[in-house]
Amino acid sequence: MATDKGGAWFTVAGHGAHIRATRDYLTIRRGGREEQIRVNTLDHLIVIGGHTLHTSAVISLSRAGIPISFFDADGKAAGRIALRGDCYQERLREAQRRASKHNYALVFAKAGVDSRILAIERYGHSHGWSLLYEGELDLLQSSREEIQYLVRMEEIRRLHKYLRDMYYEIMARTLPPELGFRRRTERPHRDPVNAMLSFGYAVLFGVAGTMVAAAGLDPCAGVLHDGDDGLIRDIIDGFQPVMVDETVFSMAREGIAETAYEIGERRCYLSDDLIGELLPRLHRSIREEAVAAVVRDYCDALLKGNVFSPVY
Incomplete structure (x- = not known):
């Protein structure tokens, strides 16, 4: 065929x-x-x-x-x-170095915020709006509009992090309280939902990392995210809600048996059975071609001057 x-x-x-x-x-x-x-x-x-x-x-x-x-x-x-x-990768990485970090950071930040607002709205339309306190959705939407007017990179990153943290706290209200998920935490995680999210993000990170390497981009030349593999984290930020979060939150709402994880002195350990159930779902929800399309569009914007309008 x-x-x-x-x-x-x-x-x-x-x-x-x-x-x-x-x-x-x-x-x-x-x-x-x-x-x-x-x-x-x-x-x-x-x-x-x-x-x-x-x-x-x-x-x-x-x-x-x-x-x-x-x-x-x-x-x-x-x-x-x-x-x-032989000069293709050199030209691409030179274009990365010369590109306006501010402009691209705005695009990635708005994409990530939009994706999280849409996830909240999808849940509200299908399950009701009891997850939101009065004025929260208006605050998210008005803050999203403010992003385009921010000039300093620190301001963009700070507002992006604030809205991302707010999203996790809102979605936590839709999950069984006995799972112990209240917000997104740093590792090591002490609850199964955070541990499952990190596992899913690692799978998504691997997909995006492959695409970034295949394109010849410098993975450490992030714009919204600083540090090692910053560009990969930029790219996956807008995909996390639909490709990972919805899968993990859905499993949590269906119910996770206490025998499916163990909370030790320092961290939560996921059982092989739980990972075996989660991984196939992630393989269905993580769409490689969608990730590749964003990487492609980023390369075209850097080298050809195309407007960068990624589809998440």
Whole structure:
């Protein structure tokens, strides 16, 4: 079956796939299944884990100017065939260094706040508005409008953190109180919900980290978030509510047995059974192509001057 993946970063994950190509089609065969993608619709091939890559695929993608990035099973970068030229990554990282941090930080901050407000509104429309105290939603929305007028980076980060903390405290009211989740805490966590959120964020972080590395971006050149892997944290911030939080909160509302976790002297330990239930749900809710699209748009904005309007 041939499929169009328009402007796509196509990912082959897991293990055991055979990857071949003709001039027109990339073919991935695994077990008894075969998928074909038109080469002229691809932007990037990402190979994660152990697979067989035939020289026909390398030659075909090379002629089409499509890069191939390789990662081990844990998502750690293992190599890259930089078919766009050796200077591509240098140009991209130089563009990162020269870009206006303020402008991009505003975009990421608004995206994260919008995503959290929408999550609250979705819950309110489907379950009722008892989760909100009087005036809270108005405060969130008015504060969101203030972000675009902030000039100093510290002000943007401070307001973003304040609204994010407020979101967690609001959503905590929708969960069974016996789980002990009141707000987002620093590690080590003392309740299962915070521990599950951190687990989910780690999975999402791995997906985004792979995409950032494949693009050739500097992961430490964050704009809204400082420090190591700041750019990855920028990118996933707006995805956390819909791709991780809703999954974790849904499981918490369904009920988590006391035997599914253990609260020790210093931290909460999740059982293998609980992780085994959570992980497949995360695999369904974390949409790799949506993350890749934001990374792609960021690269295009840096190199081509396109307006950066990520879709979260």
